[in-house]
Amino acid sequence: MMRRALLLLALVLASLLVSCEDTDARTVVLWHAYRGDEELAIEDVAQAFERAHPGVRVELLSVPFEAYLSKLESAAPRGHGPDVFIDAHTRLGAYEETKVVAKLPSGVLDEHAYDATSIAAAAGYGVPLSTKCVALYTNTALLPEAPRALSDLEHAKLAPGDYPLAYEADVAYYHAALLSAFGGRILDDAGNYTFDSDAGVASLELLRRLSREHVIPDEPNGSLVTQLFVSGRAAAVIGGPWLRADLGTHVHYRVTSLPVVDGAGPMRPLLTVEAAMLTPRGEKSELAIDLVRFLGSRDAALTLATVGHQVVARNDAWTDPRLDGDPALVAFHEAARTAVATPTSARMQSAWVPTDEAIKKVLRGGDPRAALAESHARFDDAVKPPPPPASPTPALVLLGALLLFASWRIVKNTRISDVRASASAYRYTAHAFVVVIVLVVLPLGAGAATSLFAGTRDAPRYVGFANYVAILTARGGALLGHGSFYLTLLVTVLWTLLNVFFHVTIGVLLGVLLSRPAMKLRAAYRALLVLPWAVPSYVTALAWKGMFHRQFGAVNALLSFVGAEPISWFSKFSTALTANVTTNVWLGFPFMMVVTLGALTSIPKEVLEAAEVDGCTRAQRFFRVTLPLLRPALLPAVVLGAIWTFNMFNVVFLVSGGEPDGTTDILVSDAYRWAFTRDAQYGYAAAYAVLIFGLLWLMTRASSKIAERAS
Amino acid sequence: MKKLEPFFVHVIVLAFVAFALYPVLWVLSVALSGAGLASHGGVLPIPHGVTLDNARAVAGVGKPGGVALFLRQLTSSVVVSLGTAIVGVIVATPAAYALARFKFVGARAAERGLLATQMFPAVASAVPLYLVLDALHLLDTRIGLILVYASTAVPFAIFQLRGSFETIPVDLEEAAMVDGATRFQAFVRVVLPAARPAIAVTALFCFMAAWNEFILAATLLSRESAFTLPVVLQRYVGEHDAEWGPFAAGAILVSAPVMAFFYLVQKQLVAGLTAGGVKG
Numbered sequence: 001m002m003r004r005a006l007l008l009l010a011l012v013l014a015s016l017l018v019s020c021e022d023t024d025a026r027t028v029v030l031w032h033a034y035r036g037d038e039e040l041a042i043e044d045v046a047q048a049f050e051r052a053h054p055g056v057r058v059e060l061l062s063v064p065f066e067a068y069l070s071k072l073e074s075a076a077p078r079g080h081g082p083d084v085f086i087d088a089h090t091r092l093g094a095y096e097e098t099k100v101v102a103k104l105p106s107g108v109l110d111e112h113a114y115d116a117t118s119i120a121a122a123a124g125y126g127v128p129l130s131t132k133c134v135a136l137y138t139n140t141a142l143l144p145e146a147p148r149a150l151s152d153l154e155h156a157k158l159a160p161g162d163y164p165l166a167y168e169a170d171v172a173y174y175h176a177a178l179l180s181a182f183g184g185r186i187l188d189d190a191g192n193y194t195f196d197s198d199a200g201v202a203s204l205e206l207l208r209r210l211s212r213e214h215v216i217p218d219e220p221n222g223s224l225v226t227q228l229f230v231s232g233r234a235a236a237v238i239g240g241p242w243l244r245a246d247l248g249t250h251v252h253y254r255v256t257s258l259p260v261v262d263g264a265g266p267m268r269p270l271l272t273v274e275a276a277m278l279t280p281r282g283e284k285s286e287l288a289i290d291l292v293r294f295l296g297s298r299d300a301a302l303t304l305a306t307v308g309h310q311v312v313a314r315n316d317a318w319t320d321p322r323l324d325g326d327p328a329l330v331a332f333h334e335a336a337r338t339a340v341a342t343p344t345s346a347r348m349q350s351a352w353v354p355t356d357e358a359i360k361k362v363l364r365g366g367d368p369r370a371a372l373a374e375s376h377a378r379f380d381d382a383v384k385p386p387p388p389p390a391s392p393t394p395a396l397v398l399l400g401a402l403l404l405f406a407s408w409r410i411v412k413n414t415r416i417s418d419v420r421a422s423a424s425a426y427r428y429t430a431h432a433f434v435v436v437i438v439l440v441v442l443p444l445g446a447g448a449a450t451s452l453f454a455g456t457r458d459a460p461r462y463v464g465f466a467n468y469v470a471i472l473t474a475r476g477g478a479l480l481g482h483g484s485f486y487l488t489l490l491v492t493v494l495w496t497l498l499n500v501f502f503h504v505t506i507g508v509l510l511g512v513l514l515s516r517p518a519m520k521l522r523a524a525y526r527a528l529l530v531l532p533w534a535v536p537s538y539v540t541a542l543a544w545k546g547m548f549h550r551q552f553g554a555v556n557a558l559l560s561f562v563g564a565e566p567i568s569w570f571s572k573f574s575t576a577l578t579a580n581v582t583t584n585v586w587l588g589f590p591f592m593m594v595v596t597l598g599a600l601t602s603i604p605k606e607v608l609e610a611a612e613v614d615g616c617t618r619a620q621r622f623f624r625v626t627l628p629l630l631r632p633a634l635l636p637a638v639v640l641g642a643i644w645t646f647n648m649f650n651v652v653f654l655v656s657g658g659e660p661d662g663t664t665d666i667l668v669s670d671a672y673r674w675a676f677t678r679d680a681q682y683g684y685a686a687a688y689a690v691l692i693f694g695l696l697w698l699m700t701r702a703s704s705k706i707a708e709r710a711s
Numbered sequence: 712m713k714k715l716e717p718f719f720v721h722v723i724v725l726a727f728v729a730f731a732l733y734p735v736l737w738v739l740s741v742a743l744s745g746a747g748l749a750s751h752g753g754v755l756p757i758p759h760g761v762t763l764d765n766a767r768a769v770a771g772v773g774k775p776g777g778v779a780l781f782l783r784q785l786t787s788s789v790v791v792s793l794g795t796a797i798v799g800v801i802v803a804t805p806a807a808y809a810l811a812r813f814k815f816v817g818a819r820a821a822e823r824g825l826l827a828t829q830m831f832p833a834v835a836s837a838v839p840l841y842l843v844l845d846a847l848h849l850l851d852t853r854i855g856l857i858l859v860y861a862s863t864a865v866p867f868a869i870f871q872l873r874g875s876f877e878t879i880p881v882d883l884e885e886a887a888m889v890d891g892a893t894r895f896q897a898f899v900r901v902v903l904p905a906a907r908p909a910i911a912v913t914a915l916f917c918f919m920a921a922w923n924e925f926i927l928a929a930t931l932l933s934r935e936s937a938f939t940l941p942v943v944l945q946r947y948v949g950e951h952d953a954e955w956g957p958f959a960a961g962a963i964l965v966s967a968p969v970m971a972f973f974y975l976v977q978k979q980l981v982a983g984l985t986a987g988g989v990k991g
Contacts, residue, residue: 035954065946071929071930222951223953246954422815425809429805435802436865442839443840446836447838509723527973527977528731531735532731534969535963535965536923536944543738547737557754590731591916594912634874635874636871647830668832692832693830
């Protein structure tokens with residue numbers, strides 16, 4: 001076994017050495033997040049650039065969208081990563097602050113070739129390549145006439161149970177179009193929150209009516225919208241160019257601009273401009289600047305349009321007759337001309353979630369004015385200016401006192417002879433000590449230190465304990481008010497207790513049952529029961545979310561199969577928590593089962609048999625013999641399991657997403673929101689992390705004290 | 712009653728098998744049909760029209776160089792995950808043994824410190840880890856990624872193995888040492904073989920964690936051929952939409968090797984079971 005392990009190690013090391021490659025000076029690195037046809041198109045353009053510049057290589061990297069921001073923000077400011085990257089203009093605000101992007105040198109951008117909206121959106125940082133906005137897809141078989149007004153859709157004659165219109169109505173990005181029909185906006189030019197207005201109320205009242213009259217389906221999400229349209233159960237859907245690839249040839253459709261809202265104005269969607277931008281490293285390279293210029297050329301635009309089916313931003317590309325053969329593309333280009341560019345300001349990032357929450361609340365029957373006032377307050381709270389700079393003295397004094405206390409304790413409790421006697425143990429632990437210090441303790445310490453800072457990552461400002469004070473005083477609100485630290489803590493504790501209880505009960509039960517000597521089909525059962533753990537959890541968590549859908553979910557289908565009422569899972573705290581816990585129990589019980597199985601193998605069979613001979617009942621045997629014997633192996637797993645569950649971000653984020661109204665959020669998902677959806681307050685999020693750490697520390701200390709006393 | 716017992720046991724186990732299997736069958740159904748990840752309102756996960764196109768798309772069939780690229784990414788995943796499991800277990804085993812058997816100065820502090828490392832939400836350490844790797848010139852290398860994964864695997868493995876070492880009777884090593892073995896020999900020759908099932912399970916845990924991780928992998932790797940499979944999969948999820956078919960098919964493809972690996976480790980578990988010498 002040792003020899004085999006060493007052989008494997010050698011193989012792994014060998015393959016690591018082979019994989020090193022060097023990049024030379026004639027290479028230019030381009031990052032993008034395109035997939036499918038869009039990726040093929042950008043590859044074509046890169047090849048054309050290579051043909052025009054012999055000896056030059058364009059190194060393309062398609063980065064997953066979810067990792068794009070963090071990857072760019074860690075690489076670009078340190079001179080790694082791309083020379084050129086393609087991204088939406090909406091992130092420019094963030095990129096400006098983190099020094100990811102550099103201004104274009106003069107003469108690169110041909111300003112006359114674009115609409116003013118695109119030029120303004122790219123703000124001197126990028127060459128606009130394409131635009132994205134939503135438009136109306138209509139099923140030509142169900143609606144032969146293209147609807148011009150919303151009422152045309154409402155009065156369409158359809159089979160009972162079918163929907164005139166489907167779109168992600170509870171998402172702010174989509175609702176912005178409805179809002180614009182009443183002349184409203186989410187954020188004004190100065191970055192103030194303007195959703196809380198008469199236009200906002202009117203848009204929400206209309207939405208509530210559409211939902212009540214079943215013009216639109218409940219709890220719509222992207223894949224449901226697509227499915228309804230493809231299966232002919234929705235006559236029209238609102239979607240962007242990205243929807244086309246999913247529709248394929250399953251359905252005959254036409255694309256038109258969004259309809260007019262009767263008695264108000266036309267719906268104007270939000271516009272995203274995708275632009276080629278330079279990083280600080282790319283700014284210094286003639287080749288990178290050439291590539292940006294090339295990407296912005298008319299030829300490149302034509303490739304992007306014909307191969308990638310992109311709505312290219314260059315106006316002179318649209319005179320090419322090849323684009324006339326694609327009416328949907330032309331329709332999207334039309335729609336883009338009336339669209340409103342999404343604000344670039346970093347404050348927009350803080351506006352999405354409160355806006356989503358207000359829309360959801362109204363769809364569940366809440367009062368629009370109250371929901372809007374609440375969303376306004378939450379936005380203002382999220383963008384509150386960072387606390388004033390503080391003197392570092394208190395923290396340094398505290399740190400010094402802690403160090404003194406620690407060294408005093410060490411000196412007091414240690415005898416040299418003991419240390420000498422421990423030398424043999426250190427030989428076993430030294431390498432693990434080094435690994436843990438360098439790779440775990442140092443990064444965590446650095447992470448914890450950011451909790452004393454506020455502001456952006458590259459211009460942090462020392463604020464002392466202000467972040468902690470704000471969290472522990474519930475930001476000046478009620479101590480158990482919405483989203484307060486203490487309320488979230490209670491939810492987190494409840495969440496952890498429920499999960500660990502079910503994990504351990506189910507895991508130990510199955511482990512013990514499967515270890516029965518007479519058990520048949522043991523291997524097959526074992527393999528099937530670890531499935532939840534083997535399939536990547538980000539896929540299965542989303543599958544569970546789909547199963548808990550109110551109208552189309554399998555769980556409600558099962559309920560109605562046995563004659564029960566369907567449940568709207570994510571509209572109440574109790575049911576939403578149930579959905580989260582079910583998913584996480586499903587994900588976690590195999591771990592406890594495998595640990596139990598492993599532990600049971602090292603319990604001598606004689607002990608169990610002796611107990612049987614002594615005439616113990618089954619329950620006695622389990623609780624007096626098996627369980628105490630399992631304890632040493634199970635206890636660390638339970639403690640670790642509890643800690644992991646306490647910090648289990650994925651499931652909460654993917655299944656309920658904090659719904660309803662952020663009540664099922666646990667501490668760590670709240671910390672994530674502060675870092676990524678509320679004005680990038682990394683310091684504040686780090687303070688959350690430190691507090692989570694402190695709480696867990698106290699809890700494990702307390703529980704081990706109790707356990708010691710009990711035994 | 713006694714006769715019915717195996718029947719009841721099978722009913723209980725089968726109920727949990729159904730619970731475990733049901734969502735996976737939905738994923739499989741999506742993988743085979745390419746429809747969205749929303750259920751279609753039915754109770755049974757039956758796909759509309761079966762096709763292998765999604766699996767083919769993930770494996771790069773039909774794209775020039777696609778299959779070769781997929782195989783390199785598969786290799787990358789295997790190397791990184793195996794590397795993590797091996798590094799994790801090799802670093803952790805002696806330390807766990809020392810914690811389980813020796814009384815030494817700092818043992819309690821080490822134990823508490825290790826537990827403490829698990830309490831800090833991982834989100835907070837991503838950027839500092841990037842800086843550490845940058846300083847070590849290990850960015851964009853598989854060794855770097857293995858080290859990063861080891862940072863979570865080692866504390867966990869020490870914990871898990873320490874518990875297992877404690878369940879092994881001390882008499883075993885003492886007998887070996889009476890026979891003239893040194894402590895280290897007793898550890899290698901007696902304790903390690905006895906702990907084989909536990910080591911296998913721990914290695915499996917480390918392997919799994921690395922096999923499914925994608926945020927750090929996507930942040931630290933910048934060459935497409937070095938991407939691990941979860942990063943490849945995550946590319947099917949875009950800003951506005953996701954290609955659920957290939958995403959689900961990829962998830963099934965990704966979990967298949969893990970199931971195979973589990974089968975191998977399962978033999979170790981059973982070996983440990985029978986090594987006790989008593990058969991039921």
